[in-house]
Every structure is written in structure tokens, then in C-alpha cells.
Amino acid sequence: MPTIERIDSFADELTAIRRDLHAHPEIGFEEVRTSGIVADKLTSWGIEVHRGLGGTGVVGVLKGKGNSTRKIGLRADMDALPMEENTNLKWRSTIPGRFHGCGHDGHTTMLLGTARYLAETRNFDGTVHFIFQPAEEGLGGARAMIKDGLFKQFPCDEVYGLHNAPDLNHGEIAILPGPAMAAADFFDIKIQGYGAHGAMPERSKDAVVIAMTLGQALQSIVSRNVDPLQAAVLSITQIHSGSAYNVIPGDAWMCGTVRCFSEEIRALIRKRMREICAGFAAAYGAEISVEIRDGFSVLVNQEEQSRVVEEVARTVVDPAKVITRSTPKMGSEDFADMMQAVPGAYFWVGHDGSVPVHNPGYVLDDKILPIGASMFARIIEKRMPAGAHA
Secondary structure, eight states, X not given: OOSOHHHHHTHHXXXXXXXXXXXXXXXXXXXXXXXXXXXXXXXHTTOEXXXXXXXXXXXXXXXXXXXXXXXXXXXXXXXXXSSOOOOOOTTOOSSTTOBOTTOHHHHHHHHHHHHHHHHHHOOBSSEEEEEEEOOOSSSOHHHXXXXXXXXXXXXXXXXXXXXXXTTSOTTOEEEOOEEEEOEEEEEEEEEXXXXXXXXXXXXXXXXXXXXXXXXXHHTHHHHHHSOXXXXXXXXXXXXXXXXXXTEEOSEEEEEEEEEESOHHHHHHHHHHHXXXXXXXHHHHTOEEEEEEEEEEOOEEEOHHHHHHHHHHHHHHSOGGXXXXXXXXXXXXXXHHHHHHHSOEEEEEEEOSOOOOTTSTTOOOOGGGHHHHHHHHHHHHHHHSBTTOOO
């Protein structure tokens, strides 16, 4: 059984929605236009709409046939990235410094396609909660919705989410039971030394030299403190310092991220980062402050819901293209926080194109919109079949 014919029949409309969202990207907690479009579409299909959870979040509620008390959540993220687009598409971003470089415009559109189909057919017995989440890109949108009472107001027996995957081929769907995506910390390190003339370095406590050597030392944490059989990454992604050719700066800032699958490893890396920074501060006579923030939890796919995704995927795409991954991803996803509250599964939908997400040249393949929408719809029809009892 391929993608749902009824969803295929309005695929062009889904493409138009997706390209409109793409041309008007909004970053985390600023998704005012996007959430407005989502709310309007859901309302037009007769779906009960709730707005304002987690700031700009939207939840649609749809009851099917029968009297089942089962409730399932389907989630899509809405935010773009604070980066430039370099594609020259007709529907490219019209807002400087904003780009749907991760495909969340596609996720939002897929869930809208599912919502329309289920509203028109209602071939299920239970309640669907369509969760449109803001601020997935490191700003804690899932936690914000949960804090605002997402699962208290809209309780779910299980939840499902998805992501586009340019690293897979078109028509491939991947699901990995168990730990599937890494936890993530974000860190900021501030070095306060003492500035001087570039020709008189002996009078300084050179923040640039400290930053360079500290950066190298931090790289030794994973290679020399973490068990080699445990996956972990420490990446310094920003260094800021200086303003002139002949001025040794007194201050420098370093930022980055840590990824791993174990809370014990996470604690070890945090401890070693603070110890190394304290040692460098003493050695160089500088002040070094370290702020480490818990960004994402480990995403764990439950066995039962993973099997559901696998079984459904075999009805939507060629069964030979359904992949159960053997290797988790080091990337992170804040849907993990929803899955800590409610059992669920998160899967990947492959598409044409080799440019990775978060690259200025990334292009989402619109042909996967009916695939994602069909996956979500069939999950609902499988887990809450019409005629079932509470």
C-alpha cells in the first residue's frame, strides 16, 4: 500500500503551503505568522484549536468515530534557523538572516496534511492531538510547552514525531529502537585576562593565548577521560576576541556544545571542563567562568512505538526501504523531552538531495510531504482503529 491516495490528491496544496512557510521563516518563539497559518488551517478543517502553549505553540484536537478514550499526540516543529539561505529558489527566504535550513517548514506541512486527511475521514476511534511546537533549535520549545501544561491539558497515551533526512534516499524511512539521538549541553566560557599593546605582550594576560591553549586542552576530555567505547563529542563552535591588529585583548569568549548518550558521561565532561578551566585560570593568573546549560535530553524510542512505525512504514513505502538503524545519531532533538513524559517514537524520512541540514544550500524535497503525512495518518488509524473499544 503506497502513500494515501487522498493525501496525494492535495499534494500540490501542501507544496504551496510549505513553500510559503519557507519564504517567510521565523526563528524560535517568534513563529507568529507560522502559528497563525497553522491555526487558521486547522480551524478551516473543523479542528478544535488551542494557541499560546510555550509562547507560539498550537495544539489541534480532533475526535474520531466511537467512544474510545485513547489519545495520541503527533508533533511537528515550526521554527527556522538564524542563518542565511544560499539556494536561489523562487521560494527562497525573504527575510535576511532567517532560513528553514532544517526542514521544519516541511514537518509543519506534513502534520497539516495529516490533520486535513483525518478531519475529512475520521476513520479512527479516539482523539488526536496535533502538536505544533516552537523553538526546537536549542531554545527549549518542547520544555516550554510541557511547562505550560501540554500533557495536562492534552494528555497522550503515546506521541510520534519525524524528521526529514537528506542522508537517506528518497522513499527510505528509518527508525531506531532505544537511544536514538544524543543529549546536548551548550557552554559559554568567558576569559578575563589583562590587555596590553601588541608590541608589549609581557604586560598582558593574553586572553587569545589562553583561549587557544584552553581549547586544545578541552579536546583532551573525550580522548583521555571518556571510555573509548562510549560515544561523546565536545565541539568548540565559537571564539570571540580582539578588535585591532596592535591590541592584545584582555577578554575572550568561547562557546560550543557537548553530545553524549549517558548521564554519567555528561556529568564527567561537565566536571572536567570546570576543573580544566579552573587550572588554566590559576596557571595564567586570569579569571575564567564556565556556564554549561542542559539543552536536550537523550531521545529514546520505545520498543512498542518503534515497531508501530516500522509496521506502518512498510505500508507507505517499499518494505525493502524501511531501515532499523544500528547506529544512533549524535545530533539532538528536543522532542526527547516530550518522549520522557509520554512513550513514543521518532523516525526519519529520506529524500533526494545530498546537501545536509543546517547548510545554507539545503533544499527540502517536496515529494516527501505526502509520505510524512501518510505515515502520521496511518499511525493513527493503526493505533486507534475505528470500531475499537476504550
